[in-house]
Amino acid sequence: MEKKEGWKTLPEGDILEGGSSLKFKTGNWRSSKPIHHPEKCINCLLCWIYCPDGAIKVKDGKIEGIDYDYCKGCGICAHECPKDAIEMVIEKGMEK
Numbered sequence: 780m781e782k783k784e785g786w787k788t789l790p791e792g793d794i795l796e797g798g799s800s801l802k803f804k805t806g807n808w809r810s811s812k813p814i815h816h817p818e819k820c821i822n823c824l825l826c827w828i829y830c831p832d833g834a835i836k837v838k839d840g841k842i843e844g845i846d847y848d849y850c851k852g853c854g855i856c857a858h859e860c861p862k863d864a865i866e867m868v869i870e871k872g873m874e875k
């Protein structure tokens with residue numbers, strides 16, 4: 780029987796310095812884009828709590844918009860919003 784490689788024989792991967800996430804603008808990974816509709820929003824901040832990328836911008840306890848430099852378009856904010864105040868739309872150029 781062939782002996783399989785163990786973890787000790789794997790090559791080392793890249794290691795990034797801590798606190799470097801601001802340098803990597805991940806917005807261009809996006810195929811869908813969240814659109815915030817302030818007229819429906821009750822500023823419950825659930826979207827801000829759930830966004831895995833910290834891309835919901837809040838000022839003085841109110842949603843100010845979405846930081847498209849870092850939003851990856853996962854849609855969690857729209858899914859969690861109790862008022863349908865965030866709509867996911869297909870990014871330009873990503874239509875089928």
Ligand code: SF4
Pocket residue numbers: 815819820821822823824825826827842859860861862863864865
């Ligand atoms: S979850 Fe919806 S209603 Fe709540 S703050 Fe976000 S957009 Fe507004």
Ligand code: SF4
Pocket residue numbers: 813829830831832833834835845849850851852853854855856857
């Ligand atoms: S789509 Fe995802 S990454 Fe973008 S703002 Fe909503 S929760 Fe955050």
